[in-house]
Amino acid sequence: MPTLIRYGGTATLAALIALAASQVRLGTAWFFAFAAVPCIVYGLLLHRLFTSLDVLDPPQASRVPRARLLTIALLFAVAFRIPLAAPRVGSDNDMVRYMWDGRVQRLGYNPFLVVPADPAMQGTHTDETRMMPSRRAHTPYPAAAQLFFRLVVTIHESSRAMKIALVLCDLLTIWVLLAWLRETHRSEWLALAYAWNPLVILEVAHSGHIDALGALWIAIAAWMLSTGRGMRAAVAFVIAVATKLLPIVLLPLFWGRIRIRDGAVAGLVLLAMYLPFSSAGAVPLGAVPNVVAFIRFNGPVFKGLAALTSPQGAAAVAVLSGLAVAAWMRQRRTADDPAAWAWPMAVALACAPVIYPWYLLYFTPFLFTRATLPLIAWTYSALAVYVVWELSKHGHRWFVPAPVMWMEFGIVVVTMIWIARRAAIPPAVARDSAPTTT
Numbered sequence: 125m126p127t128l129i130r131y132g133g134t135a136t137l138a139a140l141i142a143l144a145a146s147q148v149r150l151g152t153a154w155f156f157a158f159a160a161v162p163c164i165v166y167g168l169l170l171h172r173l174f175t176s177l178d179v180l181d182p183p184q185a186s187r188v189p190r191a192r193l194l195t196i197a198l199l200f201a202v203a204f205r206i207p208l209a210a211p212r213v214g215s216d217n218d219m220v221r222y223m224w225d226g227r228v229q230r231l232g233y234n235p236f237l238v239v240p241a242d243p244a245m246q247g248t249h250t251d252e253t254r255m256m257p258s259r260r261a262h263t264p265y266p267a268a269a270q271l272f273f274r275l276v277v278t279i280h281e282s283s284r285a286m287k288i289a290l291v292l293c294d295l296l297t298i299w300v301l302l303a304w305l306r307e308t309h310r311s312e313w314l315a316l317a318y319a320w321n322p323l324v325i326l327e328v329a330h331s332g333h334i335d336a337l338g339a340l341w342i343a344i345a346a347w348m349l350s351t352g353r354g355m356r357a358a359v360a361f362v363i364a365v366a367t368k369l370l371p372i373v374l375l376p377l378f379w380g381r382i383r384i385r386d387g388a389v390a391g392l393v394l395l396a397m398y399l400p401f402s403s404a405g406a407v408p409l410g411a412v413p414n415v416v417a418f419i420r421f422n423g424p425v426f427k428g429l430a431a432l433t434s435p436q437g438a439a440a441v442a443v444l445s446g447l448a449v450a451a452w453m454r455q456r457r458t459a460d461d462p463a464a465w466a467w468p469m470a471v472a473l474a475c476a477p478v479i480y481p482w483y484l485l486y487f488t489p490f491l492f493t494r495a496t497l498p499l500i501a502w503t504y505s506a507l508a509v510y511v512v513w514e515l516s517k518h519g520h521r522w523f524v525p526a527p528v529m530w531m532e533f534g535i536v537v538v539t540m541i542w543i544a545r546r547a548a549i550p551p552a553v554a555r556d557s558a559p560t561t562t
Contacts, residue, residue, distance in 0.1 A: 151510040169316060208330040216256070328485070
């Protein structure tokens with residue numbers, strides 16, 4: 125393990141520095157070459173975390189040096205993010221929209237009611253925001269995200285400041301995981317399953333997506349609920365939902381685990397977040413209905429369901445599927461089981477009309493058990509979708525080629541089958557065939 129941390133961490137850091145310095149475009153051969161290094165190192169790390177008992181539960185005599193090694197691994201995790209967070213953000217990045225949404229709030233506008241391309245809004249733009257790709261659409265970001273945008277813009281109005289704020293959310297998620305693992309008597313080493321995850325590093329430090337904020341709050345909700353702090357869990361949950369709607373499917377996990385008073389307080393917090401935007405309707409959804417009705421990207425399940433029913437029917441199936449999995453998890457698994465939090469969101473997302481790689485960030489804090497191995501595989505295979513970014517520069521339409529889509533979801537299905545077959549092996553046979561570690 126020390127060799128893997130030191131040399132693997134150094135190799136990963138070097139690859140990420142090269143990625144940041146070269147400024148290669150997403151989806152190019154060089155992008156995948158640089159990204160391959162952290163992916164390989166991460167795979168080796170996961171293998172050690174999931175198979176090496178001396179790492180997960182070290183003997184008393186070795187805890188001091190192990191603690192020092194864990195500190196080195198966490199410092200590497202911080203270092204991985206620094207070179208990617210430093211470069212200037214392009215005008216095609218989502219953070220430019222975040223910045224504009226925050227600015228118009230400070231200017232007295234309701235972001236759910238205005239469109240950047242409206243001639244009446246020309247005075248609200250800078251050179252950076254004027255050419256944003258989403259300028260002709262209403263904002264899709266809910267109330268908590270909007271308040272976050274306003275807070276960051278109030279502190280410092282720049283897309284780089286927005287990215288730094290999101291990286292801080294990412295680092296706070298690592299801290300939350302360490303605290304959660306410690307309080308539930310699990311190895312703190314498991315936090316590295318998030319801290320060293322290549323998808324997390326690339327999507328937050330490199331590309332800067334608001335999903336990092338949502339992942340932070342849903343991790344806090346899991347920590348609070350599994351340690352008996354129901355009111356804090358409920359409040360964190362509604363903030364996560366008001367950042368992006370995906371975690372709404374986790375609602376059954378709270379059934380019977382929080383008091384009515386806890387739910388009422390969370391409801392008041394949700395109401396308070398939406399009150400500043402009430403002029404756009406009771407629950408402003410911005411561009412979300414338009415996405416359901418018309419926007420498609422990397423969502424084969426939704427496409428098939430919409431053809432059989434309607435886009436709204438397919439969206440209902442996605443939500444109900446996630447809720448059903450959460451209800452099943454509520455009956456079968458404890459609140460501190462990461463699989464109970466990851467799988468409902470993953471199932472709902474798999475049925476969504478749009479599945480960008482960074483949408484997976486919401487369940488990445490929970491990928492530290494064998495039950496979540498298929499979802500870990502998805503964080504790998506989803507990176508292949510970035511080939512669309514490069515193909516679009518050469519005239520390709522904005523859709524995922526069939527071979528890439530088959531690979532992305534096929535790897536997940538194959539991993540699920542492998543896990544199911546392993547679970548069917550009698551325990552004695554599994555022990556005899558398990559790899560040994562030294």
